[in-house]
Amino acid sequence: MSSANRRIFRMTYYDHVTEAAAFLGAGFQSLAPPLNPKLGIVLGSGLGALADSVVDPLIVPYSEIPHFPRATVEGHSGRIVAGYLGPIPTGSSATPQSPTTAPVLIMQGRVHSYEGYSPLQVTLPIRVLGALGIRAVILTNAAGGIHPDYHVGQLVLLSDHINMMGWSPLTGPNEPRFGFRPGSGLRFFDMTEPYSKPLRELAQQSAQDEGFSLEEGVYVATLGPSFETPAEIRAFRTLGATLVGMSTVPETIVARHMGIDVLGISCVTNLAAGLGSKPLSHEEVNETGRMVEQRLAALLKRLAPKIAATLEAQP
Numbered sequence: 001m002s003s004a005n006r007r008i009f010r011m012t013y014y015d016h017v018t019e020a021a022a023f024l025g026a027g028f029q030s031l032a033p034p035l036n037p038k039l040g041i042v043l044g045s046g047l048g049a050l051a052d053s054v055v056d057p058l059i060v061p062y063s064e065i066p067h068f069p070r071a072t073v074e075g076h077s078g079r080i081v082a083g084y085l086g087p088i089p090t091g092s093s094a095t096p097q098s099p100t101t102a103p104v105l106i107m108q109g110r111v112h113s114y115e116g117y118s119p120l121q122v123t124l125p126i127r128v129l130g131a132l133g134i135r136a137v138i139l140t141n142a143a144g145g146i147h148p149d150y151h152v153g154q155l156v157l158l159s160d161h162i163n164m165m166g167w168s169p170l171t172g173p174n175e176p177r178f179g180f181r182p183g184s185g186l187r188f189f190d191m192t193e194p195y196s197k198p199l200r201e202l203a204q205q206s207a208q209d210e211g212f213s214l215e216e217g218v219y220v221a222t223l224g225p226s227f228e229t230p231a232e233i234r235a236f237r238t239l240g241a242t243l244v245g246m247s248t249v250p251e252t253i254v255a256r257h258m259g260i261d262v263l264g265i266s267c268v269t270n271l272a273a274g275l276g277s278k279p280l281s282h283e284e285v286n287e288t289g290r291m292v293e294q295r296l297a298a299l300l301k302r303l304a305p306k307i308a309a310t311l312e313a314q315p
């Protein structure tokens with residue numbers, strides 16, 4: 001065995017995370033001014049439009065990042081787009097205080113467990129965000145609407161979730177080195193407020209500025225890849241879920257383990273199984289995503305600078 005192989009053989013998951021973070025961090029530091037994003041944004045199925053608004057972006061396909069999983073699903077492009085939403089700050093300061101701009105790290109596309117990835121692989125990108133110093137993350141997704149009042153194309157803030165995937169990304173030995181924030185990285189930790197109330201309030205303000213309001217809902221995560229049966233949807237409604245999807249929950253769990261604040265936003269791309277008149281399809285999910293992605297992008301463009309300003313003000 002060559003020495004290179006021996007080194008790889010001994011690498012741990014934590015090493016993979018830090019190597020991927022070092023690779024991206026070096027890219028950010030090579031920019032003028034260097035980029036220090038504290039806000040991460042994950043754009044789900046067909047919701048990638050926001051990435052086009054990043055000024056002078058650094059674009060890195062997932063395939064170029066060491067140890068990063070590659071997206072295999074149509075509608076998930078699979079690249080990091082990092083830069084500023086709003087004007088690039090001038091002068092010597094690399095950390096903009098202006099609420100009109102936000103340094104951001106956008107993940108355009110994500111991987112899912114149904115693609116064959118392990119829970120650790122699915123959540124590796126969120127671990128990398130933690131290692132890069134990200135303090136708040138906006139997780140967006142396409143979801144089926146369970147609540148009878150929801151309509152296709154609606155954006156809904158997550159207030160809570162139900163994990164029906166049958167696994168947690170945190171099973172196995174705890175890795176305390178992922179405690180990048182004080183009081184985080186614990187074996188057991190509180191999930192009373194998985195989706196940050198202050199971030200939801202900022203999102204409501206931004207929606208109002210855009211002329212609409214946001215409902216809040218409870219997202220149930222399933223493994224997929226088949227859509228649910230009508231009986232499953234009735235069961236989920238009885239349990240208190242108002243949205244159903246195949247992502248986000250593992251990312252939220254891992255982000256909270258690292259002490260990262262989470263904002264979840266679902267786009268209702270279809271009525272959940274048994275509630276509409278036609279069969280569900282991935283095409284419908286992508287089509288609705290394309291209809292809504294500009295509105296989501298407008299919301300996030302207003303919201304990101306507000307969040308960035310609060311993060312800059314934190315110690």
Ligand code: HPA
Nearest residue numbers: 142143144244245246272
């Ligand atoms: N079920 C699960 N995942 C989804 C759905 C759905 O109806 N729509 C978009 N993602």
